[in-house]
Amino acid sequence: MSYSPSIYKFADGGEMPVPLDMELVRAVLEPHDVGNPQLTVGEDGGLQFLIRASDGSEAEISADETGILVERPHTGGVFGIVAELVSRLGAVIIDPSRGRAVCREEEYAHLPAGMQEDAVVIEMTGEAVEAALIGTPRR
Template sequence: MSYEVFVMRFEGGDSAALDTGAARTVLAPYAEYAKDEGEYHYCGLRTRDGGEADVHVRPDCVTFHRFSTGDVLDVLAKLVRRLNAVLVCPDAPAVLRSEEVRPQLPAGLRDDAVVIPVLTGAAIDALLKRA
């Protein structure tokens, strides 16, 4: 899939720092390659079902590029849960894990955001298919 999604945290409408160490821990078992450049971490994921994704980890955002469906979306869901983050999709509403996060979002994301308390790869797949 030639598409990007973003894993982010927000405070007062602005992006906030992520726990990049936790992000790397979640991604490491699936990393086919990894490269660090300063505070940036790049890796290529391959899951047991043959799925792939290019992932960029920055202090304020994790981006999944050119990702497949299936187990890759399970890794994405696990990452969002572990970072207590928001999933931002360009053509779909932002995904929150709880309603308490909504006031922290930028105004442009706040109204349409959806709450999915138990985020799974299947839930992400369904959301992207509706977009």
Template sequence: MGYGISLHRFVDGEPEALDERVVRETLAPYAVEMGEDVEEMLIRAVDGGEAEVNVSADGISVHRFPTGGVVDVIAELANRLSAAILLPDGALVSSEEQRANLPDGLRDMAAVIEMTGPTLRAALRS
């Protein structure tokens, strides 16, 4: 991927904190390097693809990732966090309820998809 994406959770148009425990549980099996703080890590999917992941109070950014197994990990993480995936030109959510919770500017640009690795890969390609 030539660009990064980010995961954020919204309720009534306002950002919500992500559950750090869920982030750690989901990413730990793929972490090449992860200390006590989950702020920065390198993850490696089972197919060998790697991505840089930065976690902050307001979201998770994923950089320089291939379109293979890392996308499966991102989809799993988005599902477990009930998070929207923000792209440079829009957003991807897994339900109409999630779309309704997005801020006004994002709601119209969001697409509802089944949040699985294959479906997310297809959406990222289009």
């Protein structure tokens, strides 16, 4: 079974996500990319990464201006990389198993009204993201 959270940025309670800063996405993810650098930028301008944290945990990440998909993240340090990306973008994570947003207090007010009730506000650290999404405590 595949588990793939998404990352979006909202502004002023608008229902539609706003475009992401793709240069910032590259700046955060490229240092952790272990995939083929020639395949990083697709023909459509989308980005593809296979990121690996220092503990060996990995995730495949696909990004375009509308959002980011984090495919099959392993438990561990890769969640720290995701947390850094989300923080620097001022974005939120959508938990696919519960359909709720996971975000910092700073982004909560920007969520659409319909998403605020179920949102989980956390400190955006790898440990907190991992616990909010899959409930696995770090050891």
